[in-house]
Amino acid sequence: MKVIMYHYVRRYTPRLPNFRFLDFDNFRKQLDFFGAKYGFVTLDEWCRYLSDGTMPNVPGKVLLTFDDALSCHFRYVFPELKSRGLWGMFYVPTLPYTERGILDVHRIHLLCGAFEGHRLLDYAVNIISKEMIPERKQQEFETATYAHQLNHEGVSQFKRLMNYFVDYEYRSQILDAIGRRFGYSFEIPDFYMSVEQISEMADASMIIGSHTRSHPVMSRLSAAEQSLEIGSSFDFLSSVCPLPVRTYCHPYGGFHSFNDNTIRLLNGFGVKFSFNVESREVSDRDRIHSIQYLPRFDCNEFQFGSAS
Ligand SMILES: [Zn+2]
Incomplete structure (x- = not known):
């Protein structure tokens, strides 16, 4: 199967x-x-x-x-x-x-969809300080992550930085800052299915x-x-x-x-x-x-x- x-x-x-x-x-x-x-x-x-x-x-x-x-x-x-x-x-x-609200993982997708990956990466690297990344994690994730995804230039590094390296404690505020800097609003009311839609699908097997x-x-x-x-x-x-x-x-x-x-x-x-x-x-x-x-x-x- x-x-x-x-x-x-x-x-x-x-x-x-x-x-x-x-x-x-x-x-x-x-x-x-x-x-x-x-x-x-x-x-x-x-x-x-x-x-x-x-x-x-x-x-x-x-x-x-x-x-x-x-x-x-x-x-x-x-x-x-x-x-x-x-x-x-x-x-x-x-x-x-x-x-x-929209989950950080999807805010990252939206940013990568709206802007060039290398611009996002450049700006993120600028505002992320060392204490926002637990160093012991870096080697471990370096090779395994996003091996199968083909991305535009800079996008994979930006995603990896945000999903695997940045401490979750700081991630939302970093994404807020990037959104502000690039003038991007994350207000998308129908990004996800509604509860009613989920329920309708469950009813339909x-x-x-x-x-x-x-x-x-x-x-x-x-x-x-x-x-x-x-x-x-x-x-x-x-x-x-x-x-x-x-x-x-x-x-x-x-x-x-x-x-x-x-x-x-x-x-x-x-x-x-x-x-x-x-x-x-x-x-x-x-x-x-x-x-x-x-x-x-x-x-x-x-x-x-x-x-x-
Ligand atoms: Zn998922």
């Missing part, structure tokens, strides 16, 4: 000239391609795999997942899946619903899962902080829609993005399965060995999946 990960599926907007997204037309072409070449895992087949490890009769079938509760998932993806009789799993970070509360690199947090991230996200989700199964997806993904505490907590919270980012298919062995970090491909590893 191939599990595919999607983020932005949308149309071009001149407001964000450098924004990285999968064009909706290419998304539809990729679904055509997957349907013709591999077929899709049905909900029944997935449930059988979870209950006793039975793999679908046809090897290599595709299962679709969508991260970050982006409003384009309701606007473009959901109607497209419905019209094709398909289903998907949607992973929701819950802080935007409990405290409003889409699976809703946790993507933490604030989308941190969990391995950077203490066990207590991680517990709050996972626990409060499930508390919120279960208050807005039915959760027939508890499922979770690691923010950022990759083995450096979570640790043993994360896995222990997921088991403790009754999470049945979780997704990581790893470029290989799900096998029958994974149900036993890797159920809290099942492998997923990025959509850009397949035909029509490249970002515009």
Whole structure:
């Protein structure tokens, strides 16, 4: 089985000239391609795999997942899946619903979409002082991060600086300062799906899962902080829609993005399965060995999946 990960599926907007997204037309072409070449895992087949490890009769079938509760998932993806009789799993970070506003991870995407990466990087490096970066982290993340992403010049370094090096204590204020300097407003009321939209999708057999509360690199947090991230996200989700199964997806993904505490907590919270980012298919062995970090491909590893 191939599990595919999607983020932005949308149309071009001149407001964000450098924004990285999968064009909706290419998304539809990729679904055509997957349907013709591999077929899709049905909900029944997935449930059988979870209950006793039975793999679908046809090897290599595709299962679709969508991260970050982006409003384009309701606007473009959901109607497209419905019209094709398909289903998907949607992973929701819950802080935007409990405290409003746009998560730092997405403010970084927006800045990179609106401005040249090297300009952002230059300015950020200028205003970030040494004590804002825990030095012991640098070597560890240097090689692992964003290996699969092709970015415009300066963008990967800017993202890496903001997501992996800058202490979370300082990050929001640094992003505020960059927004002010570049005259960019982060006030986008429909950036995420609404609670009503999430609930409508759950009613239509889409699976809703946790993507933490604030989308941190969990391995950077203490066990207590991680517990709050996972626990409060499930508390919120279960208050807005039915959760027939508890499922979770690691923010950022990759083995450096979570640790043993994360896995222990997921088991403790009754999470049945979780997704990581790893470029290989799900096998029958994974149900036993890797159920809290099942492998997923990025959509850009397949035909029509490249970002515009
Ligand atoms: Zn995410």
